[in-house]
Amino acid sequence: MTILAIDFETANERRDSACAVGLAWIEGDRIVRRASRLIRPPELRFAPGNIRVHGIVPADVRSEPDFPSVMAEFLPDLTGGLILAHNAPFDMGVLRASLSAYGLPVPAFSYLCTLQIARQVFPDPAGCGLGKVAARLGIRFEHHDAGEDAFACAEIALAAMRQTGAEGVAGLTRVLPLQVTTLAPGPDLPRYRQPGRDSVAGRALFSARRASGPEDDRLRFAIRGSTGNRYEVSLEERPSGLYLRCSCQAGRNRRRCRHVDAVVDGDVTDLISRNFADVECLRRLIEAAPAGHRVEPVRVRRVQAA
Numbered sequence: 057m058t059i060l061a062i063d064f065e066t067a068n069e070r071r072d073s074a075c076a077v078g079l080a081w082i083e084g085d086r087i088v089r090r091a092s093r094l095i096r097p098p099e100l101r102f103a104p105g106n107i108r109v110h111g112i113v114p115a116d117v118r119s120e121p122d123f124p125s126v127m128a129e130f131l132p133d134l135t136g137g138l139i140l141a142h143n144a145p146f147d148m149g150v151l152r153a154s155l156s157a158y159g160l161p162v163p164a165f166s167y168l169c170t171l172q173i174a175r176q177v178f179p180d181p182a183g184c185g186l187g188k189v190a191a192r193l194g195i196r197f198e199h200h201d202a203g204e205d206a207f208a209c210a211e212i213a214l215a216a217m218r219q220t221g222a223e224g225v226a227g228l229t230r231v232l233p234l235q236v237t238t239l240a241p242g243p244d245l246p247r248y249r250q251p252g253r254d255s256v257a258g259r260a261l262f263s264a265r266r267a268s269g270p271e272d273d274r275l276r277f278a279i280r281g282s283t284g285n286r287y288e289v290s291l292e293e294r295p296s297g298l299y300l301r302c303s304c305q306a307g308r309n310r311r312r313c314r315h316v317d318a319v320v321d322g323d324v325t326d327l328i329s330r331n332f333a334d335v336e337c338l339r340r341l342i343e344a345a346p347a348g349h350r351v352e353p354v355r356v357r358r359v360q361a362a
């Protein structure tokens with residue numbers, strides 16, 4: 057079984073806007089291969105916030121191959137493999153959304169989140185973001201370069217393996233209470249130029265969620281606050297848009313809070329309900345929202361505290 061760490065950078069808030077991918081292959085107790093590629097996203101629209109993170113601008117990728125061309129080299133290794141990613145719901149979301157955007161099937165594989173691994177093996181009040189964990193472990197890398205991030209992710213998994221005495225990275229699942237997730241083909245995300253409810257998938261997602269009606273079926277996320285309190289973020293769908301209600305003080309005052317931001321951003325660091333699939337589901341709902349309801353990951357206008 058191939059074991060490899062993967063990291064994507066995106067051009068804008070869309071999950072299907074991958075502009076770079078990094079990979080690091082693990083065999084036994086070491087990294088045996090590294091690769092990184094630039095990708096021309098479906099549209100050359102780069103959000104300033106994304107550029108600030110990774111430094112990639114449209115001119116860098118204009119002449120690069122598109123997602124299917126770049127990933128054709130790597131998909132055989134992903135298929136049937138064990139994939140590692142730091143905050144895996146994000147990278148898995150990018151992979152799935154990008155494949156769907158080009159009408160390609162999602163290969164079957166399992167994945168582990170090194171953020172979850174780090175939180176169990178190398179916990180620290182400062183948090184377990186990639187940069188922080190790597191710094192604590194003495195892993196030197198250039199953060200937010202996809203190839204470097206994948207390398208650091210693989211090193212974190214190897215460090216956790218040594219720390220726990222697990223037999224191989226795959227053996228981590230036997231010594232830690234980890235969720236190994238199998239990425240299964242899901243409903244297609246709306247294709248480019250067919251956003252939101254205009255697409256069959258968008259309509260299906262919306263009607264499915266609305267039909268689920270009763271309050272108990274709402275998407276809910278339990279988030280650990282900075283003081284250790286447990287807050288609940290729940291989704292409400294209204295004709296005017298998607299609303300995330302948080303039980304914290306700011307949420308009760310109808311202000312946005314960092315718990316809502318975390319769920320929208322796909323940051324699962326403090327997600328104590330561990331319903332990672334629901335984070336992905338929320339991501340899809342947001343992406344499938346009609347154009348006027350589009351939600352940006354950080355500066356969210358339409359999803360708001362209610």
Ligand SMILES: [Zn+2]
Nearest residue numbers: 302304313315
């Ligand atoms: Zn809150």
